[in-house]
Amino acid sequence: MCGIAGILSAARTVNAGAVQAMTGLMAHRGPDGAGLWENPNGRLVLGHRRLAIIDPSPASAQPFVAGSIVLTFNGEIYNYREIRAELITRGHVFATEGDAEIIVAAWRQWGEACVEFFNGMFAFALWDEDRNLLFCARDRFGEKPFLYVEGDGFFAFASEYKALLTLDGVSAAVEDGRLARFFVAPADGLDRDERTLFPAIRQVPPAQVMIVDGRTLERRSACYWTGRPARKGRRPSLPEAAFAFRDLLADAVRLRLRSDVPVGSCLSGGLDSSAIVCLARRELGESTPYHTFSGRFPGTSADEGPYMDAVAAATHPVRHEVEPKPENLLAELAQFSWANELPVDSASQYAQYCVFRLARQNGVKVLLDGQGADEIMGGYEQYFSAYLRGGGTDSPLIHSRYGDALTQVQPWHTRLPPGLRRLLARTVHKGSDISFGLTGDVRIERRPPPANLHEALCRDSLDGFLGTLLRYGDRNSMAHSVEVRLPFTDHRILEFVQGLPVEYLMGDGETKRLLRTAMDGILPDMVRLRWRKHGFVPPQVAWLHQTLLPAVEQAVEESSLSPLWDRAWWRSAIRRFRAGDTSQAAGLWKLLACESWRVHFLAAMASRHKFQPLL
Structure with a gap:
């Protein structure tokens, strides 16, 4: 690296x-x-x-x-x-x-x-x-x-x-x-x-x-590559596909353990990183020390401690934990913004930044992580819409576990022209769409919804937010001179998954069904059969209330506020958040991240000496 x-x-x-x-x-x-x-x-x-x-x-x-x-x-x-x-x-x-x-x-x-x-x-x-x-x-x-x-x-x-x-x-x-x-x-x-x-x-x-x-x-x-499915032969049964997939993922882990310096793993309480830790332990054997690095948020619903404990009990790693805190984020906002180079969409990236730093502080230069599994294997509940649209079998389990994924009805006002929607939101002082806080119309070319699950996964893996998540991972790890390796982005896995029936991926109301089936007997059921786990996300609302909101208020009142933002709207959003409207949290974070990036990256670059590329 x-x-x-x-x-x-x-x-x-x-x-x-x-x-x-x-x-x-x-x-x-x-x-x-x-x-x-x-x-x-x-x-x-x-x-x-x-x-x-x-x-x-x-x-x-x-x-x-x-x-x-x-x-x-x-x-x-x-x-x-x-x-x-x-x-x-x-x-x-x-x-x-x-x-x-x-x-x-x-x-x-x-x-x-x-x-x-x-x-x-x-x-x-x-x-x-x-x-x-x-x-x-x-x-x-x-x-x-x-x-x-x-x-x-x-x-x-x-x-x-x-x-x-x-x-x-x-x-x-x-x-x-x-x-x-x-x-x-x-x-x-x-x-x-x-x-x-x-x-x-x-x-x-x-x-x-x-x-x-x-x-x-x-x-x-x-x-040179488009992610097309591997050549099809006889259609395997689900157990056969799960067995083949387990061998494939284990091989991806084996290859990514190759190193002449210490290798460890990120460990959250989720299915993806936990599966990697379990497979790494099987590859290394019980006698080899293996270090894991985790972010914790004690006392909040975002804390994953009990699930991490279950994986640790099965794999016996050398554990390291860090508790990212909003006051530390505020103190490090300049360095964090400089390292990421572009605005950061979520506070979860600061938590990732802290975990990577923890690894470096403990002498581990290489980390395995579970990034990419959600997009490649069907880990988000919103994929059920594409799954059903493409002929997937409906199940009561989808509605009981992930009911919100199928019952989201588009409100009438979302069909209004953007300018009229903005005027309406500002008049009635409601709404959390960040576009309401922009000074001009933002026209998004909406692609038609994917026709089926495979199209949705391929789109998100190769032409969606996964690329941005990979950029975050690169900048946050490199800020601390740590290399992050991602077994799920082994290209053979996408090719394999794209060639399977959609029932193997999201059938019977299971996200990442193939991975859950493959990890039976390897990963503790407390983690393997956990439903509705939503990423590595800090308690962003609490962070704003505790520490970050004054910084947002200061950014809004700065004379140098980006012309991108409508100052009056954000003043209103802050008042609404203080009054209990937590739907404003994501937008308030984005404004803070944007203004921090403008000050600590763009302005910092402008003050640096420029070099002539040619003599």
Whole structure:
């Protein structure tokens, strides 16, 4: 896990000092070393910050040079040993034990198709001097970032926005409409297409490669994976599918335990992280110490302690716990906003930030986590609508366990034009839609509802909020120099799930039915058969009442309040919250997060020295 950066020019000399400044701003991503490589004509400089995980020897330091090929790489190729064995049979010889050299050899063997062999999370840039091209690639789900700009005579890339924004000529202007749409409909995300919140900065979308011509800087992109289901054979029974899935998930965990430094797990009281801890224990055996890291909210309904205790009793980990508190969030809001680079949609991301820091404080550099299972396997109760729409069998259990998922009736006023809805809400002082607090109309292009469950899961996994959640995970973990690995985003799992009948996923009123069935006898039933667990969410209402509301009030009254927000509406929302209208909590948090980001990221970047990318 690392930070990567580089600048390529077709005709002029690159300022190596600019690349060094870019990687310096990302030192948190790689505190174990720094590297810089410049090609002989001075028209390409690659930079790297290293977090040593696999083969921490100097031989695997980056940028990794192998003859005419140079690589700067962020992430891990989990199946590097299997690929290495295959490449050895094809005549390749290796000088290191790491995965960076595997990427170089795979490029030599298979060219652009090399990424199809990789099981991992990655973003890399590979310079091929003989072909005079820069080959850039990003993993299938977009776990690792790849941001870039096309400047006047140069192409620059980096792992984080702050690195690119330090370049002269790269504007930090924000597309306010896109920002507003994110707050109104966060499920649409900011992370799935080429555009970003900054018009000057673009990104390589997940599951894409991009070739940059070294002579002309012309770009060519291609998608290498779409999540299509694995080839179908005989339809398995549910027990057979669950058995096969358990082996597949266990293998995903096994691959992600590969490391030359300590590995642990996040542990909440939910099905996903608990399943990973149980499978990791089976893989490691009882004698190997295994550390888990949890966030607790004692004395509130958000506390997951009893469920964590049940998993711990079955797996005997070395437990570590932290209690995120609102006063600490307020004290750390500047650092938290700087680390995340974009506004944060929920206070739950601060809790995640605290758990990752706890791991680093205890000497664990790699964590397994359960992110992605809800979107890939049908973990949200709202998926029951798509399940039934596509022919899934109705069941009384759906209505008894998840009745709200099917009884939500669209109020008449939601069908009014946005401007009229806003006027009505302001007149009667009701409503919690954050769009009411915006100064202008925010037009959301509503996609038609998914035709079936598989479409809903594929959409959310590959073109929905999961991408934003992965960005949060990347920034929050990297802020503390911790690598997070996600077994459920093993691409084989999505392909497998997409090929199964929907009854195996949400039949009999069960979310994530396949996972629950597969974990029978492995995961304590107290967790396995738990219904209506809603993520790792702090008591946000209590946090506002206890500590955060004065900060929101201060932000609303600041003369520098973003023109995005209608000050009068938010004054009213604060009054209503104080009077007991807790539906305002989510909006109040979003305003605080946005204004903190403007002050602690945008303004902080504006005050920094800019570097000329070219000499």
